[in-house]
Amino acid sequence: MIKDSKWNWPLGWINRVLELGNLSVPVLHNDVADKVIWKNNNGNEVDFSVGRVWKDTRECGSKVRWSKVVWFSQCVPSHAFILWLAMRDRMQTQDRMAKWCPATDFSCMSCDKQSDSMDHLFFRCEYSNYIWEEMKEYIEDKTIPNSWKDVKDWIIRKKSNNSAASVIQRLIVAACVYMIWKERNTRLFSKTQMPKEKVRDKIIEVVKIRFIRLRFKDGDEYNKVKKKWNIV
Template sequence: MIKAAQLKENATVADMIGNGEWKWPTEWKERIVELTNVVVPNLENQLDDRLVWVNKKGVETKFSVGNVWNDTREYGNKVQWAKMVWYTQCIPSHAFVVWLAMRGRLNTQDKLAKWYPENEFECVFCKNQSDSVCHLFFYCEYSSWIWKEVKKKVKGSDIPNEWEKIVTWFINSKCPNKVWNVVQRLVFAASVYWIWRERNSRIFKKIVIPKETIKEKIVECVKLRILSLKFKQCTTYEELKENWEINMAEHRPRL
């Protein structure tokens, strides 16, 4: 019988089988009852051991973390707003906050009021009412000003100013991979991210930043992302450079 301490890292399956039976260490059999149900494989001595994965369809495939994850994770129905949040050019930290907002998972005051009905809540920006996703993005006068200003950078005069209408607008947008559509989504996500961050900073750190500064942070953040992307030389690209004050020294288009 092989002791657990005697098993080496490079031990093969053959080292664990003898006379058509598993040679499990006694300690293993006592602690893991399920080992008695493991079928003894039919070994072919001329072949090397290899790891395989039997997927959820019962098909033997190459073992990889990706295959295991895709077979074991739960799948939900694809939501209409998926491409509004997750896309190749997105900024992950921004997309995550938007995803939380879309799922109703941000701890806004309207949710906290249900847990603490005796408390009085007010938006840290306008002080007019408790905040909520719809209020913060972008009904509140503070965030509304920011949103209307940054929309000017993305030819977004037709993008609505209310959360639910904005979501519907993006869902119905055609050609999501077009330059301006990508930049519009980047600006939207950056606006949500920085406004939410400023809201939390005021509540928990008592640090106040003017709306003009938040607007500049959004613009600068998106501009840096644009500079990291590759665009084909075209009229749209020229418009983008002009709107975002991008010169050739900063960004070389893909030929």
Template structure:
């Protein structure tokens, strides 16, 4: 430990020793932006960490009689399925793509994340708008899923 001439330790050296070095995540730029609504940031952070209570996660510690997706009512509810291009989610993604004036947007969740991370890079206004729109779309997919799970309410795209 480095000390000054007067015997006091340098605070920066102490800080560097006790500070935990976290792994840099590839999606941080997409999640943490001062332009994104904090509620949306929190949900997108949970999504990228795979911490949302989708039915496939809940079944690991609790018996669930029906594992079907609440949005399409067909496939098992998983992260990949919930946020990819199907039924309700598809309508939201198509609206997002149209508003962003994009020609192509993938249907697979893994590809959607890759495209989103590329488009969110930088500080230009277009990337900031993309982050807000992407995070809002993911948030509203999750919000609709929860509305159907807990209140048995089915909202239309216009109501989201």
């Protein structure tokens, strides 16, 4: 990059980043090894790392209340991503698509009674409602509401920590959202369908397998969860 004590930037770089032409040329010492340095947002020169560059250049928003509901060390990444979309109301449900295609007659792929929406899919539709009611037994709280807004409020109010009960609750919510959304898309694009009982069983299976692989502090709460899920 430096030739005859002058910058020798590629022409494409100069055209894209005009500030390169204003940088002072450092004095090079042949007896000193080259070192990559990054100047952070505070103006301090630090050792270069991809992590530091990402942290300084990314757009930072305010922390949301549900961050630990979605992202925690014991989560299933694919489930967490779909739940993240759901928590942000960014899933391409039919009520959103209807705004782009108002002449199209949309109907829920599971019940065929109305167009799907966040509130319908999670968990007003008779198909997803059956699954959610069944999984409430494993959360051991039958008072949990069935509308998506109220479900979000409920899970946000719950403690998000590393206890067995907290982890299993968040795993169940994420698995329900993921599996129901996956089944909806399978019906839409592949024209195949799975009975609601089988989707329920798959949710139980994936949550149980994930839970078995985790480690928790032994105690009454952990033993209660193991008994509920028939984990030896």
